[in-house]
Amino acid sequence: MTFTLEEIYETTNMILRQNLDIRAATLGINLKDLVDSDFETFQKKVYDRIVSHGSRLIEKSCMLERKYGVPIVNKRIAITPVSLIMESHCSREKYGKMAETLDMAAKDAGIDFIGGFGGLVQKGMTRSDRMLIDALPDVLSMTERVCAFLNVGSNVSGLNLDAVNLLGGMLRQTARKSAASVGCAKFVVFVNAPEDNPFMAGAFHGVGEGDTALNIGISGPGVVKSVVEQNRDCDLTRLSDVIKGTVFKITRAGELIGRELAEVLGIPFGIVDISLASTTATGDSVANVLEAFGIEKIGAHGSTLALALLMNAVKKGGAMASGNVGGLSGTFIPVSEDAGMIDAVRCGALGLDKLEALTAVCSVGLDMFAVAGDTPAETINAIIADELAIGIINNKTTGVRIIPAFGKKAGDTIQFGGLLGTVPVMNVNPYSAKEFLNRGGRLPAPVTSMRN
Amino acid sequence: MNKELVFITVIGVDRKGIVAAVSNFLYESDINIVDINQRIMPDGYFVMTMLADIIDANVSMEELCAGLEKVGSRLKMKIQVQHENIFKMMHRI
Incomplete structure (x- = not known):
């Protein structure tokens, strides 16, 4: 036999007991060529392309799941940022109709989330971008599967504070309009947003991409936790080594399945996103990995x-x-989607300040956390702006997915159910940065030398 | 000669008839067993792996997985079928 029994058992164990899976197979689709002066024709073309690609993605993914025994948990579609393709149909009503079309196309294709209802406003906003932001509370509350994003800053453009200043009010409205404020869970605001991110809610098919691309998100907190538990007494260098070895293996599985899936779909393979992504399943928690390191609570x-x-x-x-x-390609530490994070917030080990600090070293931002529904819009804007400043200055992607939980106060809990989990409402600093944020404008792009 | 190799992994508590049950199903499906290995692992589980050539199989991959899952549930064991490529990718550089 070309492989030892231990090697085969290791792989099988990862899948059967440690929740190894392909977390996301996300098919990026360009829609720019479908723009039509007749809006109904435009809608139909968009619907047809999404359903046709989406159905094939599901069919071929299922085939590879059986071949390799590795579950592909989420099969999703990312599209060209919608504000770009709606420039010649820039009305609130048409934005609503396009959102409905996307929602229906995703549903009919069997896709749980479709990403890309957003815009790139890192330097300024077009009329279409503004219309999109205005439409978001209705879109996020009335559709089931449409995910939205905005990129409001980058290393070369700085941070568009005028765009950030629109978001607190938009999110509060979204929270009020949607059951359990869940609409807010489908919106991410980024700086340095990657154009090939396979993970929702922030996935979109960037303008630098080709007609289609398949991007893969791997997973494996459970696998990493298991290997850490087998190495309880080693020093940090050795600990780093055993994690590297394990992540190499799980990423190879993603690489194999991603490339083969792209090949059978007849489209180019994009990237593997090597983020560790948690779920609420027992043992599938990034927080628990740190706890296995010897941290009492994250x-x-x-x-x-x-x-x-x-x-x-x-x-x-x-x-x-x-x-x-x-x-x-960072570690996700969403509060609601990670049982260890939820525990840490509940017992008081983890507050918003430390969560923000954690995002500075590695993770991709403040994700899936809730604040009281009456949190002032400018405080929400300030939380977002702080997190995005970390990304701009540190030359990395950061994002924020915040839920101002309507009718809830700090200490309460919201249940989203399913993948989105449960979230305890966190305390925010009661003091205000309103006057500072009201200055508006744009944070100048940072110096990228002198990096100490 | 063309081959299409899969690994069949059986995990659970050791009992009589495991090899017989799995081999019998493979024989009926026209699948050749290339290699077979078994051991009690340090964590106490009985593990058997079979390398099987499915090139002449009279069942699809889906039917093979479903059939072995039934065999597994009768034996109260987990049975996983995986194409050999995944082991090549994960365990060889």
Whole structure:
């Protein structure tokens, strides 16, 4: 036999007991060529293209799941940022209709989320971008599967504070209009947003992409936790090494299945995103990995170092395993989608301040956390702006997915159910930055030398 | 000669008739067993792996998985079928 029994058992164990899966197979689709002066024709062309690609994605993904025994948990579609394709149909009503078309196309194709209802406003906003932001509360509350994003800053453009200043009010309206404020869970605001991110809610098919691309998001907190538990007494260098080795293996599985899936779909393979992505399933938690390192609860002093070690090792192992790494490729620490994070918030180990600090070393931002529904819009804007400043200055992607939970106060809980989980409402600082944010304008692009 | 190799992994508590049940199903499906290996692992589980050539199989991959799952549930064991490529990718550089 060409492989030892231990090697085969290791792989099988990863899948059967440690939740190894392909977290996302996301098909990016260009829609720019479908723009039509007749809006109904435009809608029909968009619908047809999404359903045709989406159905094939599901069919071929299922075939490869059986071939390799590895579940492909989420099969999704990312499209050209919608504000670009709606420029010649720039009305609130048409934005609503396009959202309905996308929602229906995703549903009919069997796709749970379709990403790309957003815009690139890192330097300024077009009329279409403004219309999109105005339409978001209705779109996010009335559709089931449409995910939205905005890119409001980049290393070369700085941070568009005028765009950020629109978001607190938009999110509060969305929270009020949607059951359990869940509409807000489908919106991410980024700086340095990657054009090939396979993970929702922030996936979109960037303007630098071709007609189609298949991007893969791997997973594996459970696998990493298991290997950490088998190495309880080793020092940090050895700990980093064993994580690298394990992540190499799980990324190779993603690389194999991603490339083969792209081939059978007849489209170019894009990237593997080597993020560790948690779910609410027992043992599938990034927080639990840090706890296996020896941190009592994530949020304790020492957590930032632990997360830095984890991410650095994940990137090194993953980068060697894949021909093209891309997307977000950071560790996700969403509060609602990670049982260990939820526990840490509930017991007081983790607050918003430490969560923000954690995002500075490695993760991709403040994700899936809730604040009280009466949090002032300018405080929401300030939370967003702080997080995005970390991304701009540190030359990395950061994002925010915040839920101002309508009718809830700090200490309450919201249940989203399913993949989105449960979220305890967190405390925010009661003092205001309103006057500062009201200055508006654009944070100038940062100096990228002198990096100390 | 063309081959299409899959690994069949059986995990659970050791009992009589495991090899017989799995081999019998493979024989009926016109699948050749190339290699077979078994051991009690340090964590206490019985593990058997079979390398099988499915090139002449009279069942699809889907039917093979479903059939072995039934065999597994009768034996109270987990049975996983995976194309050999995944092991090549994960365990060989």
